[in-house]
Amino acid sequence: MLDTIIYDVKNNIGYITINRPKALNALNQVVLGELSEVVDMAEKDPNVKVVIITGAGGKAFVAGADIAAMQMMTPSEAYDFARMAQEIYNRIQYMPKIVIAAIDGFALGGGCELAMACDIRVASAKSKIGIPEVTLGVIPGFAGTQRLPRLVGLSRAKEMLATARKVPADEALSIGLVNHVVEENPVAKAEEIAADICKNSISAIALGKRAMNEGIEMELKKGIEHEAALFAVTFSTEDQREGMTAFLEKRPANFK
Ligand code: DAK
Numbered sequence: 001m002l003d004t005i006i007y008d009v010k011n012n013i014g015y016i017t018i019n020r021p022k023a024l025n026a027l028n029q030v031v032l033g034e035l036s037e038v039v040d041m042a043e044k045d046p047n048v049k050v051v052i053i054t055g056a057g058g059k060a061f062v063a064g065a066d067i068a069a070m071q072m073m074t075p076s077e078a079y080d081f082a083r084m085a086q087e088i089y090n091r092i093q094y095m096p097k098i099v100i101a102a103i104d105g106f107a108l109g110g111g112c113e114l115a116m117a118c119d120i121r122v123a124s125a126k127s128k129i130g131i132p133e134v135t136l137g138v139i140p141g142f143a144g145t146q147r148l149p150r151l152v153g154l155s156r157a158k159e160m161l162a163t164a165r166k167v168p169a170d171e172a173l174s175i176g177l178v179n180h181v182v183e184e185n186p187v188a189k190a191e192e193i194a195a196d197i198c199k200n201s202i203s204a205i206a207l208g209k210r211a212m213n214e215g216i217e218m219e220l221k222k223g224i225e226h227e228a229a230l231f232a233v234t235f236s237t238e239d240q241r242e243g244m245t246a247f248l249e250k251r252p253a254n255f256k
Contacts, residue, residue, distance in 0.1 A: 014042035021057025062111025082141035089117035096206035113142035128166035201239035
């Protein structure tokens with residue numbers, strides 16, 4: 001029984017909706033515990049080919065970690081809280097399925113960090129994205145200091161950290177913080193992308209995602225070797241036989 005998250009599966013898409021709109025979907029321990037549960041469900045369900053994460057209420061994706069829950073934390077509790085979220089976010093990043101963040105409104109602090117753990121980000125035009133933790137006397141604790149510079153470069157990330165500025169969607173697009181901006185309904189755009197993904201080999205996408213995730217942390221030559229090893233693995237899959245046979249028979253591939 002979930003209290004703060006709605007989880008649903010339709011048309012091979014696992015929908016994870018953070019549902020605490022009165023607190024702008026802020027993340028406390030309950031939300032994070034439930035997020036962990038549904039991330040596991042989506043990862044293990046063979047019917048789920050793509051995951052979409054969004055926030056309920058039309059005002060926020062997630063307005064950050066719950067400030068009320070953090071106010072009185074000791075350093076050791078803060079460490080455990082950060083590690084709990086980081087572990088879930090890592091599972092999202094390394095999951096062998098594509099995860100799309102559909103951002104409609106504020107994605108701040110832990111919300112921006114959640115979106116950055118996803119593979120693809122789609123935002124509505126009204127969205128604002130930022131890491132305002134320094135206004136609270138803390139730093140990002142859910143991997144924002146690590147993922148943001150990797151995504152937008154060190155200098156832009158440092159400016160976002162230090163100014164706490166909420167970056168508007170069009171600017172987020174121009175610096176590579178989001179992949180797409182739509183006037184409204186980012187979930188519909190995420191579904192469009194998901195439908196394109198579902199036409200392709202899901203096992204190949206999983207291996208390609210792994211090659212990129214792991215390779216980007218390696219020296220280039222090692223990453224290239226790693227790619228060859230994973231490329232070889234695709235030749236042990238039914239999808240490789242089907243994909244190449246379908247091409248040669250001039251018909252669309254029918255991936256399972
Ligand atoms: N936590 C708790 N409640 C929040 C919240 C948050 N992050 N954001 C909004 N709310 C609540 C508000 O308190 C308000 O509740 P009520 O007063 O109605 O009970 C309700 O949501 C609506 O918010 P507002 O009334 O403020 O709505 P506005 O439209 O006026 O403003 C806003 C929207 C998003 C600009 C504003 O709510 C805002 O600035 N929110 C805080 C954004 C923020 O600073 N986010 C970053 C949070 S810190 C760690 C270290 C650091 C972190 C985590 C771990 N470790 C080392 C453990 C930090 C993580 C963060 O994410």
